[in-house]
Amino acid sequence: MLHASALDGQMTDLFSQVGVVVFYLVVWGLVFAGTGLFVGAFIPFITGDSLLFAAGLVTAATPELSVWILALGVGIAAFVGDQVGFILGRHLGRPYLDRKSGPRMKKIIARVEKFYNSYGWWSVVIARFIPWARVFVPWVAGIGKMNYFKFLTSNFVGALAWGVGLTLVGYYAASIPGVKAAAYVIAGFFITASVIFSIRTWVVERRDRQQNPAN
Structure with missing residues (x-):
């Protein structure tokens, strides 16, 4: 029979590992989504x-x-997410975006189309670092019937540079004195600010669609 303290230790290790797996899955899931x-x-x-x-x-x-x-x-999740966006854009097309987007989103999409037409292959790489372009460029590339191999390679480069690169930047930022000790507070600040800005974006888009139901 296992000693109580040994059993407690094993349970603690189990929950610790489960927590680690959940953390990975949540981050990867959000990046993909x-x-x-x-x-x-x-x-x-x-x-x-x-x-x-x-x-x-x-x-x-x-x-x-x-x-x-x-x-x-993160790099893999970013890569797969863009591939799915590209395929959906190719099969669902521009009418789907028009139906799902309010006036504000339509302006963003117009900017993305101009951005994509200007930079082509590089637009997929650069878009990873631009919030307003990140989501729409794969769709626009799919709608524009970009060569699949070209999108595949540009997506791979962008996902690797952004996904792996920014994660490592955050990790090594902890080597700055005082940052590691306050890592959870800093991370909480970024996530809280992200939630607030995200809610604001959703509210503005919803209000625009209600005010302009014909669009």
């Missing part, structure tokens, strides 16, 4: 740069977490 499920159009900040930076900080302050597992998973 940002473009793959179009969630980033309504909560752009919580699925973007702030999330990765905050996740890197938390990882630096939590010995059970591995920054390389987190960062590589």
